[in-house]
Amino acid sequence: MENLNAILPEIFISLSIMFLLILGVFKNDSSKITFNLSLFAILITTIITFNETYSVNRETLFNESVVIDSMSSLMKIITLIGGFLVLVISSTYLKTFKIYNIEYPVLILSSILGMMVMISSNDLIVFYMGLELQSLALYVLATYNRDQLKSSEAGLKYFVLSALSSGLLLYGCSLVYGFSGSTNFDIISNQLNSEEYVLTFGIVFILVGLAFKISAVPFHMWAPDVYEGSPTTVTLFFTIVPKVAALTVFIRFLYVPFLNLIDQWQMIIVFLSIASMVFGAVAAIGQTNIKRLIAYSSIGHIGYTLAGLATASNEGIQSSIIYISIYVVMNLALFSCLLMLRRKDQYYEDIEDLSGLSKNHPLLSLCLLVILFSLAGIPPLAGFFAKFYVFKAVLEQSMFFLAIVGLLSTVVAAFYYLRIIKIIYFDKEKDKYDTDHSLWLKFSLTVSTILILLYFIFPSQLIEVVSRINII
Amino acid sequence: MNFPILSSLILLPTIGALFLFFIKEKEGNNTTIKYVALFTAVVNFLISIYLWIAFDQSTSSFQFIEDRTWIKSFINYKVGVDGISILFIILTTFITPLCIISVNNSVKNRLRDFLIAILIMESFMIGVFSALDLIVFYLFFEAGLIPMFLIIGIWGGARRVYSAFKFFLYTLLGSVLMLVAIISIYWITGTTDVVQLYEIGIDVKYQNLLWLAFFSSFAVKTPMWPVHTWLPDAHVEAPTAGSVLLAAILLKMAGYGFIRFSLGLFPIASEVFTPLIYTLSVIAIIFTSLIALMQEDMKKLIAYSSVAHMGFVTLGIFTLQQQGIEGSIIQMISHGLVSAALFLTVGVVYDRMHSRLISTYGGLVSVIPKYSILFMLFALASLGLPGTSGFIGEFLILMGAFKDNFLVAVIASIGVILGAAYMLWLYKRVVFGKLINEDLKKILDLNRSEYFILSCLAAPILFFGFYPDPLINTIEVSVTDLINMNNTNIASK
Numbered sequence: 001m002e003n004l005n006a007i008l009p010e011i012f013i014s015l016s017i018m019f020l021l022i023l024g025v026f027k028n029d030s031s032k033i034t035f036n037l038s039l040f041a042i043l044i045t046t047i048i049t050f051n052e053t054y055s056v057n058r059e060t061l062f063n064e065s066v067v068i069d070s071m072s073s074l075m076k077i078i079t080l081i082g083g084f085l086v087l088v089i090s091s092t093y094l095k096t097f098k099i100y101n102i103e104y105p106v107l108i109l110s111s112i113l114g115m116m117v118m119i120s121s122n123d124l125i126v127f128y129m130g131l132e133l134q135s136l137a138l139y140v141l142a143t144y145n146r147d148q149l150k151s152s153e154a155g156l157k158y159f160v161l162s163a164l165s166s167g168l169l170l171y172g173c174s175l176v177y178g179f180s181g182s183t184n185f186d187i188i189s190n191q192l193n194s195e196e197y198v199l200t201f202g203i204v205f206i207l208v209g210l211a212f213k214i215s216a217v218p219f220h221m222w223a224p225d226v227y228e229g230s231p232t233t234v235t236l237f238f239t240i241v242p243k244v245a246a247l248t249v250f251i252r253f254l255y256v257p258f259l260n261l262i263d264q265w266q267m268i269i270v271f272l273s274i275a276s277m278v279f280g281a282v283a284a285i286g287q288t289n290i291k292r293l294i295a296y297s298s299i300g301h302i303g304y305t306l307a308g309l310a311t312a313s314n315e316g317i318q319s320s321i322i323y324i325s326i327y328v329v330m331n332l333a334l335f336s337c338l339l340m341l342r343r344k345d346q347y348y349e350d351i352e353d354l355s356g357l358s359k360n361h362p363l364l365s366l367c368l369l370v371i372l373f374s375l376a377g378i379p380p381l382a383g384f385f386a387k388f389y390v391f392k393a394v395l396e397q398s399m400f401f402l403a404i405v406g407l408l409s410t411v412v413a414a415f416y417y418l419r420i421i422k423i424i425y426f427d428k429e430k431d432k433y434d435t436d437h438s439l440w441l442k443f444s445l446t447v448s449t450i451l452i453l454l455y456f457i458f459p460s461q462l463i464e465v466v467s468r469i470n471i472i
Numbered sequence: 473m474n475f476p477i478l479s480s481l482i483l484l485p486t487i488g489a490l491f492l493f494f495i496k497e498k499e500g501n502n503t504t505i506k507y508v509a510l511f512t513a514v515v516n517f518l519i520s521i522y523l524w525i526a527f528d529q530s531t532s533s534f535q536f537i538e539d540r541t542w543i544k545s546f547i548n549y550k551v552g553v554d555g556i557s558i559l560f561i562i563l564t565t566f567i568t569p570l571c572i573i574s575v576n577n578s579v580k581n582r583l584r585d586f587l588i589a590i591l592i593m594e595s596f597m598i599g600v601f602s603a604l605d606l607i608v609f610y611l612f613f614e615a616g617l618i619p620m621f622l623i624i625g626i627w628g629g630a631r632r633v634y635s636a637f638k639f640f641l642y643t644l645l646g647s648v649l650m651l652v653a654i655i656s657i658y659w660i661t662g663t664t665d666v667v668q669l670y671e672i673g674i675d676v677k678y679q680n681l682l683w684l685a686f687f688s689s690f691a692v693k694t695p696m697w698p699v700h701t702w703l704p705d706a707h708v709e710a711p712t713a714g715s716v717l718l719a720a721i722l723l724k725m726a727g728y729g730f731i732r733f734s735l736g737l738f739p740i741a742s743e744v745f746t747p748l749i750y751t752l753s754v755i756a757i758i759f760t761s762l763i764a765l766m767q768e769d770m771k772k773l774i775a776y777s778s779v780a781h782m783g784f785v786t787l788g789i790f791t792l793q794q795q796g797i798e799g800s801i802i803q804m805i806s807h808g809l810v811s812a813a814l815f816l817t818v819g820v821v822y823d824r825m826h827s828r829l830i831s832t833y834g835g836l837v838s839v840i841p842k843y844s845i846l847f848m849l850f851a852l853a854s855l856g857l858p859g860t861s862g863f864i865g866e867f868l869i870l871m872g873a874f875k876d877n878f879l880v881a882v883i884a885s886i887g888v889i890l891g892a893a894y895m896l897w898l899y900k901r902v903v904f905g906k907l908i909n910e911d912l913k914k915i916l917d918l919n920r921s922e923y924f925i926l927s928c929l930a931a932p933i934l935f936f937g938f939y940p941d942p943l944i945n946t947i948e949v950s951v952t953d954l955i956n957m958n959n960t961n962i963a964s965k
Contacts, residue, residue, distance in 0.1 A: 373618055378644075379611040388607075388651075395655045403655075407648035414644055418621070418637060426625045426633055456611070460544045 006059050006068040007120070009049040009076065013113050016041035017106055024102035031102050038105035039087055042112070046080040049073060064184055065123035070468040072120045074321070075248040079119065082241045082328055083112045088440045089336060090233035096345050097145055097231065104144065108237065111137035115245035122256070124173045124183040127249060131169075131213070134242060135162050142238075145231045154229025161222045162212070169209025175202030176257070188257035200264050206253060207268055213246040216306060217275035220299050227295035232347065235291055236335040239298050240328045247305060247324055251317055254309060255471045262312050269310040274405050276303030281412040285419075290338060290349050293416065294331070297375060300413055301327050307406055308390045311397045318466045319389035325462065326386040326455070333371045333448035336441055340364060343433050351420060356429025365424050367449045374452045376417040377410045382455035389463075476538050478551045481519055481561065482599045485568070485591040488512025492588050502583045506572065509587040513569035513594065520565040527558055529945050532953035534604060534667060542608075550665060551602040555950035556801060559943065560601040560721075560728055563808045566932075567720045568594045570925050571713040574816060579627055579711055586627060589619040590713065597721050601728060606654045606664040609733075613689075613725060614647055620714070620722065628709035635705040642702040646692030653685035657737075669737055673961060676740050683741035686734055693726035696786060697756040700779045707775035708828070712819030715771065719778050719811035724804045727785045731797065731954070735789065739958040742790065749790040750880050756783030757887035764894040769828050770818045773898055774811060777854060780887060781807045787884055788869035792958060796872020797951050802943055803865025806853070806936070810862055813850040813929040817843070820922055821902075824915050830898065835907030840917040844903045846926045851899045853933045855892040860937035 004011065020034050020041075027033070053073035060067050087108055094100040114134030121127035139162070143155025177183055179199045180191035192199060208219060215223040227235045258265055280300025287293040305327070308320030341348040358365035374383035387410065394403045455462075488509060495505055528535060534552035542549040553561065571590055579586050596619070599612030617640055625636035658664050661672055674682065692699045703723075707715050735742050757780050764776035781803065788800030820843060821836070822828055837844040853860035856867070866888060873881035907913065918926065936943055 378618060379614045384611075384614075388655075391651070392655050392658070395652065396659055400652070403652055404649070407652060408645070411641060411645045411648060415637070415641060418640060421621075422625060422633055422636070425622065426636075459542065463543065 002061055003059075004061075005052050006056060006061060007066060008052050009045045010113060010116050010120075012048055013041060013045045013109060013116070016045075017109050017113065020102065020106050020109070024106070031100050034102040035087070035091060035100075035105050038109055039084060041109065042080055042084045042087065046077060046084070049076050049080065060122060062126075064186060065126045066120050067122035067185075068120060071248065071251070071321070071471065074465065074469065075119045075244055076116050078244050078325055078328060079112060079115050079241055082244065082332070083108055083237070085332055085444050086233060086237045086241065089236075089339060089438070089444050092342075092438050092441065093231065093233050093339055093347070096342070096347070097147075099145055099231070103140075107137045107141050107144075110134075111141070111237075112241070115242065118245050119248045121249070121252070122185045124177065124185075124188075128166075128170065128173065131249075132166065134245065135166065138162075138238070138242065141234045142226055142230045144234055148229075150229035151231060152229075154226045157229075158222055158226045165209045165212035165219070168205045168212075172202045172205025172207075172209060175199065175205065178202075180257075185252070185256040189259060192257065192260055199261070203258055203261060203265055204268065207265060207272075210246060210250050210253065211272055214243055214250065214302050215295075215299055216272045216302050217279040217299060220276070220279070223299060224292045224295040227298075228289055228291045232291065232335065232338060232349065235294070236331070239294060239331050239335075243298070243302065244324055244328065247320065250306075251309060251320070251471060255312075255317065259472065266310060266312060269306055270399070270402055273303050273306035273310055274402060276300060276306065277406050277409040278303075278412075281409040281416075284413065284416045287416075288351055290351055290354075290420075293351065293420075294334065297413070297416075298327075298331070300409070301375075303409075304387060304390050304406060307394055307402055310402065311393050311399065312472075313393060313397060314470050314472050315396060316390075316393040317471055318463075318469055319393040321466050321469065322389050322462055323386040325466075326382045326452075329448045329451050330371055330375055330383060333367065333445055333452060334375070336445035336448065337364060337368050337371065339441055340437055340445070341433055342437075343431065348433075351423055353430070354420065354424050355427040357424045359429040360432045361435075367445055368424055369421060370449055370453050372417045372421050376414040378414070380456040382452040385455060385459055477519065477523060478536050478553065478598075478602045479538055481516060481523070481565070482551070482595050482602065484516050484519070485512055485594040485598075489588040489591040489595075492584055492591070495584065505584050505587060506575075509591060510569060510572050512591060513565070513572050516594070517562075517565040517569055520562050523553070524558060524562055524946075527553070527555075527946070529555065530949060532950040537604070547607050547664060548605055549608060550604040550667075551599075551608070552604045552667075553602055555947045556731055556954075557601045557728065559801065559805055559946060560724055561598055563724070563805055564594060564597045564601065564721050567716065567808065567812055570812070570816075570928060571716050573921050573925055574716070574819065575711075575713050576921055579713065582626065586623070586711075586713070589623050590717065593619040593623070593717060597725070600725050604666045606657060606666065606669075606733075609666075609729075610647070610651060610654055613729075614644075616722065616725075617643055620718065623714040623717070624706055624710045627711040627714065630709070631705070632709045635702075635709040638702045639706040642692050642699065643689075646689040646699070649685040650689035653682045657682065666732070666736070670957065674737055679738040679741035680744060683734060683738040683745060686729070686738075687745070690726040690729045690734065691752075693729070694723065694782050694786060695726075695779060696752050696782070697759055697779070700756065700760065703779060704772050704775040707778075707815075708769060708771045712815055712822070715815040715819075716812040719774075719815060720808040723778060723782060724808060727782065727789065727800065727804050730786065730789050731801070735792070735797075735954060735958060739961040742792070742958070743962055746790045746792070749786055750877065753783045753787035753790075754880055754883050754887075756780060757787070757884055758890065761887055761890035761894060765890070765897070767894075768830055770830055770898065770902070771815065771822075771828050773830075773894065774814045774818065777891065777894065778807070778811050780891060781811075781854075783887070784866060784869050784884065787880070788865075788872055791869075791872035791876040792955065793872035793875050794951060794955060795868045796876070797955070798944060798947055799865050799868025799870075799872055801947050801951070802861065802936075802940060803869060805943065806861035806865045806933070809929050809933050810850055810853045810860075813846075813926060813933070814854060816922075816925060816929070817847045817850060820918065821915070825911065830901050832909060833902040833912065834905040834909065836903045836912065836915070838907055839912060839915055842917050842923065846918075846930060847903060848899060849930055849933070850926075851895045853937070855895040856888060858937075859934070861933050861940070863937060864940045864943075 111134040117130030145151040180188040212219040284296035374381035537552035596616040603609035760779040767773035788796040856862040
């Protein structure tokens with residue numbers, strides 16, 4: 001009998017999903033209670049994850065197809081907290097669009113379950129199962145506001161393209177299996193031999209599939225449309241939680257099965273990173289819709305996290321994880337602001353709608369100011385430190401080209417963030433927005449802004465947490 | 473010294489700004505807000521004066537050092553002052569209260585936010601001048617962009633958005649390369665602590681590239697020709713208090729950076745690149761002086777004169793002579809006072825006439841004599857008349873330059889003449905001549921607060937003009953030591 005404690009969180013969350021589904025079927029008008037129960041379920045899962053796995057150094061289950069180590073537990077906790085906050089600030093938005101149904105929390109829970117499986121996977125098949133579980137839930141979530149044409153379009157587009165990338169991924173997996181004779185990461189790692197050039201195809205296919213999932217250039221085309229079309233709360237979910245999971249898988253793939261083939265993939269990652277940083281910065285300049293802009297900015301941010309991965313050092317991996325954690329906080333804060341732009345049951349998502357916000361809503365504007373400067377990477381805000389750690393790791397490996405291109409693209413990116421600040425602070429004011437926001441929304445905005453603002457006082461804590469992760 | 477005096481200097485304005493944040497802004501009556509801000513700034517000034525008195529002038533080592541672990545086994549929060557930085561700190565704390573008094577007239581809306589921005593700015597600037605760790609320095613150096621961007625963008629004139637963006641992006645572009653250099657230094661030497669770096673030194677083969685990266689940042693901030701173009705735009709569009717901050721303090725960060733980091737960390741590269749700096753400085757002096765002659769906008773004229781003066785500063789620093797560097801530091805302090813004063817004098821007439829064009833004015837001497845006298849003093853100080861602080865700086869710089877390179881010194885001297893030409897011509901057109909513009913007849917002379925501010929600036933300009941010893945004594949040992957360190961470094965190669 002295996003020791004199942006380590007996957008207790010996954011078991012608990014699957015049971016909760018089943019229970020909530022049954023509850024939804026048998027109880028009328030149960031959306032409120034499902035919402036609250038699912039929040040509770042996530043909370044409990046987080047606690048279990050923390051208790052059962054946080055101190056585990058490395059443990060494998062089911063013929064080594066599932067791995068529990070410091071990286072997986074940390075990333076699961078980030079995923080769960082992200083999911084919790086997304087769910088908790090969604091309710092007003094969903095009620096406005098009359099889509100406050102039981103399916104929403106259940107879908108979020110199942111995609112979180114999929115991600116947790118992905119994060120822990122140490123086997124091609126387990127990994128693929130997790131990936132598909134989270135993707136299926138995400139397709140539905142993208143179309144969740146089904147009365148709106150854009151939302152349906154987003155879901156369909158996401159489904160078609162994502163299925164294509166899954167196909168590529170599977171093909172890559174089958175090639176790798178063919179050469180190594182196993183689906184287990186550790187065994188693959190020992191079997192692979194860089195002489196086999198067809199194997200490179202396998203790796204490239206897998207990397208393409210993964211790059212699609214984190215929307216790295218040139219596999220980013222779906223992101224702006226899907227982000228724009230999906231309901232805002234779902235977009236928030238898209239921009240943070242699946243990225244954390246996909247990044248973990250990325251790290252796991254690169255540094256466990258393919259570690260010996262570093263010469264083959266390092267250039268690919270450097271290319272993806274540079275392309276994402278530059279393209280994300282340049283393409284965001286012309287946007288008028290905030291959600292589209294965030295899509296491009298998140299492409300840029302993924303570029304920076306990939307820069308950390310390209311270094312092939314523990315320090316680089318740690319810096320990527322720090323980057324994504326700070327990015328999660330910043331995006332959460334940004335979307336909380338976006339969800340506050342509501343006037344008489346209508347949400348506003350054009351950049352022009354922010355015009356002169358500072359006159360009527362000084363506090364909200366101040367938060368946006370902090371968040372945007374942080375996203376632009378201006379010290380002493382958290383966003384700067386995120387970039388700083390990444391470039392510190394990159395420069396340690398003497399990858400000057402990557403560092404300089406990355407830093408120059410922050411200057412370009414600063415331009416479009418400044419443009420939003422300009423619109424908020426320098427332009428003429430418009431009508432007031434409603435101020436009766438839910439307590440949770442205010443809470444998430446306040447906490448995340450304070451974290452961003454005051455991160456510089458205690459920068460060591462996050463580093464300490466992350467420094468336990470030693471993959472190589 | 474156990475009391476963290478430097479940290480309190482850095483923190484106090486921020487705490488003041490926090491207090492301001494919680495005071496409600498009332499329409500029309502903002503005295504509480506102003507007094508809180510002024511009180512903070514004045515207390516800070518007094519602390520910095522105490523710092524100067526307690527400062528030991530006989531040693532070049534850093535004093536009042538605070539050293540705390542910040543990011544474990546990587547960066548320490550380390551601050552301290554030596555003879556060079558202490559003067560800049562005092563300049564900062566001296567100019568800020570004057571800025572706050574001057575907002576009476578120039579800032580009409582959102583006064584509270586403006587004062588918050590100024591105070592936070594002060595914190596960052598003091599941080600820049602006292603940081604003894606490259607990364608701490610970078611943090612403060614870059615963070616200053618945020619309040620300045622807002623000051624120009626929110627309270628500026630017609631083309632404020634364009635200027636704010638130009639200012640921000642130019643300086644950010646310059647600085648990111650410096651960040652690459654700082655991280656590289658960390659990997660080369662294993663530390664970013666300036667004091668330790670002075671001792672270990674940096675391998676010669678890296679010095680040139682690193683020097684260039686630092687230069688890219690400092691050149692934009694100084695600003696040196698040809699990357700000076702953000703300065704006139706930013707100056708012209710910023711409100712008076714913003715221009716004063718920009719000219720008096722922000723521009724000094726780069727000059728300070730050149731002395732502290734370029735000379736201190738990369739002595740050999742500094743020697744190598746001296747011709748480059750000479751060329752750019754001389755071009756800046758001559759070229760921008762000529763441009764200044766052609767200006768029709770008073771603020772723009774003063775902005776270009778700032779570029780020319782900063783040209784002298786960079787020239788002086790890289791003469792690597794005792795006189796040259798001392799002259800540069802005094803020139804920076806003096807320029808801080810004089811340009812602040814000039815922007816304020818322009819602000820005075822702008823508040824009354826809402827025009828910065830020289831052609832609007834003429835014959836002011838017959839209606840506002842007090843103003844005209846003070847304006848004359850500042851104009852003369854700007855062109856470096858003996859008896860004003862401007863003279864000491866320029867004279868020492870030229871002395872240093874003559875020792876090092878005769879040709880450069882001769883060309884720079886022509887710049888002095890051009891400087892006299894544009895300043896005197898400006899003064900003539902604004903103050904003398906016939907009073908043609910009818911509106912000018914009703915113009916009021918300086919009010920009490922304006923008179924107070926301008927006298928506060930006039931006093932040190934004259935005092936240090938006749939008696940520069942306090943300044944020179946403070947910097948002497950530090951500069952001598954810096955040069956000795958450079959010479960030994962160069963000799964050993």
